[in-house]
Amino acid sequence: MTEDLYPDLVELGGLQGALTRTSQQNGVDLGVIDGATSASSEDPNSAKLMSDRGTIMIYLGAEERRFYISIAEVQHSWAEGVTDDLLAVVGVANSWRTGATLRELNSRFPFMEYSELAQAYEDGDPVAIQWGTLLHDDAFADYRSLTQEVYADERLRALFPFYSMGMLRLSADHTSRQASEIKISPLSGGGYRVESTTSDGQTHVEHMGQVVEAAVSLLDGL
Numbered sequence: 001m002t003e004d005l006y007p008d009l010v011e012l013g014g015l016q017g018a019l020t021r022t023s024q025q026n027g028v029d030l031g032v033i034d035g036a037t038s039a040s041s042e043d044p045n046s047a048k049l050m051s052d053r054g055t056i057m058i059y060l061g062a063e064e065r066r067f068y069i070s071i072a073e074v075q076h077s078w079a080e081g082v083t084d085d086l087l088a089v090v091g092v093a094n095s096w097r098t099g100a101t102l103r104e105l106n107s108r109f110p111f112m113e114y115s116e117l118a119q120a121y122e123d124g125d126p127v128a129i130q131w132g133t134l135l136h137d138d139a140f141a142d143y144r145s146l147t148q149e150v151y152a153d154e155r156l157r158a159l160f161p162f163y164s165m166g167m168l169r170l171s172a173d174h175t176s177r178q179a180s181e182i183k184i185s186p187l188s189g190g191g192y193r194v195e196s197t198t199s200d201g202q203t204h205v206e207h208m209g210q211v212v213e214a215a216v217s218l219l220d221g222l
Contacts, residue, residue, distance in 0.1 A: 028090055
């Protein structure tokens with residue numbers, strides 16, 4: 001943080017102090033404001049605020065006056081944005097903490113952007129949107145054949161899909177990282193390993209066409 005870019009923050013000891021002062025001056029309660037980095041809760045270049053819908057992280061730009069804002073849960077991101085206005089940062093944090101929807105947040109602060117998946121999470125059913133992303137986003141092109149094969153089964157299609165380290169994971173509950181899962185792993189020597197987090201056994205199949213049958217057989221245990 002430099003005095004040239006952030007003279008107001010320097011005077012108040014950093015971002016956390018400036019957020020506290022600005023919120024108080026505008027009659028806003030932002031709750032406890034900590035540093036966003038684990039190295040130091042008093043990091044003058046960052047701030048972290050809690051809400052009922054995830055954590056609000058704020059970082060300073062190094063080369064120009066910018067406040068980078070990220071709102072996220074453990075499972076997913078809600079919204080992100082950049083502004084040079086500290087009062088707007090306070091407004092974003094207060095709006096989110098007091099229940100603004102994604103559309104309302106974007107309407108009040110157009111620099112705060114969110115994804116179709118985030119909107120689906122807010123609406124309560126992100127499964128269909130997530131499948132669409134895996135099926136059509138070029139980032140997942142290498143896995144498209146497997147995704148299409150699994151998606152074709154309506155029982156498996158009801159699960160929340162995501163890829164991790166090349167493994168297709170089908171979660172029984174999109175709201176929890178601890179939810180039961182079916183995991184489908186392409187093997188380097190060919191074939192696939194199909195398993196569930198609720199059982200110890202594994203099934204190895206040679207062909208993609210056998211994957212669905214193996215995965216469906218694990219549904220009752222989820």
